Amino acid sequence: MRETDIFIGRQPIFDRDGKCISYELLYRSAYESSEAVFSNNADATARVIINLIHNIGLSSILGNKIGYINVDEQIILSDVFLSLPKSKFVFEILEYTKVTPDVIEKVRHLHEIGYKFALDDFSCENENIEYFKLLFPYIDVVKIDLLALNNMTLEEIIGKFSSYQDIKLLAEKVENIEIFEQCIKAGFDYFQGYFFEKPTVISGIKIEPSVINAIDIINTLYSTADMNLISEKFSFYPELTFNLLRYINSAEFSFRHEITSIKQILNLLGPSRLRSWLGLFLYSGHHEERFQEAIVDAAKFRANMMRELVIALGKPKLADEAFLVGSLSLIDTYLHISMEDIIHKIHLAQPLVDALVKREGYFGKLLLITEKLEKTENIQTLIEHLAPKINLTTDQLYRIYSKAYNYTIETHLS
Incomplete structure (x- = not known):
């Protein structure tokens, strides 16, 4: 497979005003089989970083936005973070990351020197909250999958984090403007999904x-x-x-x-x-x-x-x-x-x-x-x-x- 057969996909992340402020960055690899070209998330993240630095350039794909990159315990415990400017990225800790004492200590240290972290596809069940709880002081954003709420209301989700004032909540897989507005009302800070493509007709609007x-x-x-x-x-x-x-x-x-x-x-x-x-x-x-x-x-x-x-x-x-x-x-x-x-x-x-x-x-x-x-x-x-x-x-x-x-x-x- 040639180097040019790999590129970076990105999904926009919006603030409460509907302004695109960030992109989640995902590797995209040339189609060769039904199996992923990279064997694990460490390989995928490494490829994203290599492409950003050597092939595409930060300014080309991010402009003045922030990039979100998936990481697991392998990446966290490596020195790969040193390859990227900490002011330009939020590192998403994947939902199946092993939260060991070494991982907690490394995240604490990186956060202390200015790196930012998010929890990806976070489940708000009490058991999961308890598992990741020791990371919460070092987490900037928690991403909530709206298609996997397990009968919880948006307000209940917000309530789970009421004692963590420094954590911002991001609603993932927002499907339409109505859900976007409901998430705003509930108190979410950021939003990800293709809801912005759904047309909303405004009567009597003036055309430029x-x-x-x-x-x-x-x-x-x-x-x-x-x-x-x-x-x-x-x-x-x-x-x-x-x-x-x-x-x-x-x-x-x-x-x-x-x-x-x-x-x-x-x-x-x-x-x-x-x-x-x-x-x-x-x-x-x-x-x-x-x-x-x-x-x-x-x-x-x-x-x-x-x-x-x-x-x-x-x-x-x-x-x-x-x-x-x-x-x-x-x-x-x-x-x-x-x-x-x-x-x-x-x-x-x-x-x-x-x-x-x-x-x-x-x-x-x-x-x-x-x-x-x-x-x-x-x-x-x-x-x-x-x-x-x-x-x-x-x-x-x-x-x-x-x-x-x-x-x-x-x-x-x-």
Whole structure:
């Protein structure tokens, strides 16, 4: 297996205001068999650290966020912590870690010199609390799996930690906004899950002017191929023109000629690719919107995953349409407007509409696959299950996933 076949996955962690403040970092390895490439959590954590330091870089994957990394007693008792800056990480002690006197003493020492620790997938049964109790003075965050509460209420969970004022509680596997709000009311501090992708429609909400302008040009692109007319449209919208110039000068292009006009850029891109770019531009407003950063990252992943899928399936002419479907698939969540209402404002082809509204048709099938891959924690098992359904090998699907995921991280704005 090549070094490039391993990369880091990340899941966003939010504060009570819906701001992404951290990422849980997970290793992702090339698909070779149904068994994990690494034999234990120590190997997995070591690989995450090696990739961070030597291959990817802290700033590329974390930006100004904090990273959460899984550890067990082997890692705790090793010197691996010295490889990472303590201000940038929280180390998650896995639920089956052996809490020996040596482990307690090492955690105490590391905490004393500034390292931070969390308890992962913590069960609030009295027996489990008693087992980990000696670690509590050195724990900063306890992660509670909401799908494994064993009939306890959220308030009962909070009560279990009422005497530990320095411990923050993180709700894992939050499934929707309603549960997020319930957790806030109960007193949780942090939240992890894909609940932010569920659309919540707000009646009478105003759409940002930049979004309206982008929709106007998307509609124009569907109604005419006259680049003079489209170029004239851009002249009315300076913000769009500026961002188009930034896009054409990005690393994605090797554009070596002097730019003399917007029409020159439009001819270079062509209508399909321009629509694809505008699809992502729709997410450029609402900079203070909660979950905005995570939604944009998810839309980028979906767009690139969809494009790579149709290319691998031998339909490169559909790549731009697939990209547009992926990029628009979360626009209802982002704008708080129903997908049906958005579709009425954009004159999309029917196959794209079917995919976005009903998850039907060729694009709809690929979008469903993309959504599953985006959210899974067990990427190898899911790829093994999905690849034959779309006539790809597991290796092909893994590499498509890896390429789309890495692109999302590389283009992330910290």
